[in-house]
Structures are given as structure tokens and as C-alpha cells.
Amino acid sequence: MDALVIGKPNVGKSLFVLNFASYLGLREIRLDVMSSDDRVSVRRVSLEDAKRKLVSHTAHKTLLPRRVDLVLPNGKNPKHLSIIDTVGISEGIHHVADVRQAMASTLARISSADMVLHLVDVSRLGHKSIEAPGPVDEEIARYAKLLGPYAILANKVDKPGAADGVSQLREQFRGIPVIPISALTRRGFREVKALIFRYMG
Numbered sequence: 001m002d003a004l005v006i007g008k009p010n011v012g013k014s015l016f017v018l019n020f021a022s023y024l025g026l027r028e029i030r031l032d033v034m035s036s037d038d039r040v041s042v043r044r045v046s047l048e049d050a051k052r053k054l055v056s057h058t059a060h061k062t063l064l065p066r067r068v069d070l071v072l073p074n075g076k077n078p079k080h081l082s083i084i085d086t087v088g089i090s091e092g093i094h095h096v097a098d099v100r101q102a103m104a105s106t107l108a109r110i111s112s113a114d115m116v117l118h119l120v121d122v123s124r125l126g127h128k129s130i131e132a133p134g135p136v137d138e139e140i141a142r143y144a145k146l147l148g149p150y151a152i153l154a155n156k157v158d159k160p161g162a163a164d165g166v167s168q169l170r171e172q173f174r175g176i177p178v179i180p181i182s183a184l185t186r187r188g189f190r191e192v193k194a195l196i197f198r199y200m201g
């Protein structure tokens with residue numbers, strides 16, 4: 001099963017993917033870089049190295065999707081889960097062609113993913129920063145909810161002001177599951193795992 005992680009720049013997608021993989025038991029990852037024609041180059045790195053490389057204040061650090069493959073023990077039928085980290089989708093039209101292209105191909109992946117996990121930075125609701133929830137989040141939601149299993153992960157609940165943000169977000173995205181999480185402290189990871197397992201059958 002492929003779970004696509006999508007959202008605005010700096011909302012915590014990369015930190016979520018790596019810490020969630022670690023929560024699911026992974027210590028070293030094959031960091032598969034997927035090119036636009038879906039060719040994959042494989043590298044093995046520790047989760048700590050991956051974090052140093054991929055988690056950043058700089059937006060659009062990861063243009064190509066990164067896939068993390070996990071095998072989850074389940075008696076005689078181990079489950080295979082791929083979590084795909086993607087480039088941030090920003091508001092408006094980005095001035096760099098490569099970034100625009102990466103965003104377009106990320107959006108195109110929504111239709112083929114088995115599940116979409118849409119991260120928002122719930123601590124920035126009402127702010128003007130690039131990671132603040134905005135119109136592009138509503139567009140992603142409108143599209144993704146039609147296509148299959150979809151949830152919003154309200155990230156950075158460890159930060160001040162996030163509790164209000166979660167209830168506002170639930171109000172705004174009625175009918176869509178909103179799971180409060182912290183990619184940093186791993187709060188809410190149990191709920192995300194339960195959701196994924198429910199869809200994996």
C-alpha cells in the first residue's frame with residue numbers, strides 16, 4: 001500500500017515520514033528517490049542521517065518524492081507499506097520551473113495513491129507564513145477526498161496555540177478525519193497507525 005504525504009512547504013512532511021517510520025520500527029531506511037519517469041535510485045541511510053538531510057527550514061528541499069518502504073509484521077502475512085514524502089505545495093504559481101513541475105507531479109500522484117495523508121501546520125492558522133493553512137489546502141482536500149482514503153494530519157500540536165487550531169480546522173474541514181499529531185514528539189502516531197491499518201485490511 002502506498003500512502004502519499006502531501007501538504008504545504010515546512011508543515012513537517014519529511015519529519016513526519018521519518019519519525020513515523022521509526023515509530024513503526026524502522027532503524028535504517030532505503031531512501032528511494034523517485035524520478036519523474038518512476039525510475040528509483042536506492043540508498044541506505046540511518047534515520048538520523050536522513051533527518052539531517054531532509055528536514056529543514058528551507059522550503060522545497062525535497063523536489064523528488066522519497067519513498068520509505070516498511071514491512072510490518074502481521075503473523076504469516078506481513079504487510080507492505082510505502083510512505084511517500086513529497087515536495088511542498090505552495091499557494092500561487094512558483095517562480096522556479098523545476099519546483100512548479102515537482103508540485104504538478106505530486107498533485108498527479110494523488111489519484112494513484114492508495115491513501116493520502118495531508119499535513120497542515122495547525123500552529124500557524126491565521127498567520128501569513130508559507131506553511132500557514134490556506135486556499136491550497138482546501139483545494140487539496142476537495143480533490144483528495146473524492147479519490148479514496150484521505151485524512152488531514154494537524155501537525156505541530158506541541159507548539160503554543162495549536163489546540164485552538166485543531167478545533168478550527170475540524171470546523172473548516174467537516175466530514176474529513178482530522179488527526180492532531182506532532183511529528184516532533186510523535187503524539188498522535190498511534191491514531192495514524194490505526195487509520196492506515198484499517199485501510200490496509
Ligand SMILES: Nc1nc2c(ncn2[C@@H]2O[C@H](COP(=O)(O)OP(=O)(O)O)[C@@H](O)[C@H]2O)c(=O)[nH]1
Pocket residue numbers: 007008009010011012013014015016054055056057059060088155156157158159181182183184185
Ligand atoms: N515544533 C515542531 N516542529 C516541527 C514539527 N514537525 C516539523 N517541525 C519543524 O518544521 C520544519 C519543517 O519540517 P520538514 O519536515 O522539513 O517540513 P516539510 O517541508 O513539510 O517536509 C523543521 O524545522 C522541523 O523541525 C512538529 O511537529 N513540531
Ligand SMILES: [Mg+2]
Pocket residue numbers: 013014015054055061062085086
Ligand atoms: Mg520535506
